[in-house]
Amino acid sequence: MTEEAAWAALLAELDRWAEAGRRLELWLRDDDATVPSDQLDRLVALAERFAVPVLLASIPMLAQEALARRLETAPLLRPCQHGSWHRNHAPAGEKKSEFGLHRPLPDILAEIAIGQQRLRQLFGDAVLPVFVPPWNRIHPDVAAELPGLGFAGLSCFRNFGLGPASGPRLVNTDLDLIDWHHGRVGRQPADLLAEMVGLLAENQAKPEPGQPFGLLLHHHDHDSTTWSFLTNLLSRLSGHAAVAFSGPDTLFGATTYSAMGLD
Incomplete structure (x- = not known):
């Protein structure tokens, strides 16, 4: 299938959504933010062009003060917690995970809490009470403890589900551009x-x-192909009857820790 035929197929599918009275909430999550950069500026410009908020998952123990200063003039980029150190604790042969049960649960939760405190010191009221685990992996037993730490939301990747003990509101991403x-x-x-x-x-x-429907972005790793596709997608879907650009405040139902009464 040619690229133009693929675009036609997408628009035809969305037309069917519109005819059925259905609506797609398209949203963006961008992972691994630590410092300002030209790539981050490009993401800011794209968010502003299409008036679409971005959930910016920032690594707490690697994020720099300069990132917080840059986001002061980029209100559509909404920072949240992306793990702690973005370190793999899984043994050789297993898929990478920072928050599997490879360490005692109290140690894991303490590390998450330290990262949470670090981000709140950096971003203040701008940080959202949403947790994004590195590699989109978190053990259900860890996820179940997140509300007790003050998290209103959790975001992983397609098909991840909470365990029987549940957890915060789960909104996964669906399409990885890399x-x-x-x-x-x-x-x-x-x-x-x-x-x-x-x-x-x-x-x-x-x-x-x-x-x-969540698009998973990693602005540090975007090449010209990625930027071109993302711009083209937002441009073609902007204004379509079946599509609404949504943001993390709406999807996760909580704007800030302060709004949740956790300060």
Whole structure:
């Protein structure tokens, strides 16, 4: 399928959503923020151009004061907690994870709390009570403890689910724009579009009238292919009857720790 045919297929699927009275809440999450950069400035410009908020997952123990200063003039980028150190604690042979049960649970929670305090010192009231685990992995037993630490939301990747003990409000991302296995490069637009159409067709069969659909970004790793696709996607979907650009405040139901009465 050519790229233009893939774009036509996406728009046709969204037209079916509109005809059925369904609405897609498109939202953006960007991971691994630590410092200001030209790439971050490009993300800011894109958010402002399309008036779309971005959940900016920042690594607490690596984030610098300069990032906090930059975000003071970028209100559409909403910082939240991205793990602690972004360190892998899984043994060799297992998938990477900072928050599996590879350490005692009290130690894990203490580390999360230290990172939370660090981000609140950096960003003040701007930081959102949302937790994003590195590599999109967190043991359900750890997730269940997050509300007790003051987290209103959790965001991982497609198909991650909470355990029987539940946890904070879960809103996953659905489409990763980066090809991590072939040089951390942008995935080809036709492949991304075909995957998105397939996911939307699956959602169309569900009874819920509206579905959030999250794009997973990593601005540090974006190449020209990634930036071009993201800009083109937001441009083509802006104003479509079935699409609404949404933000983390709406999706997670809490704006700040202060708003939750946790200060």
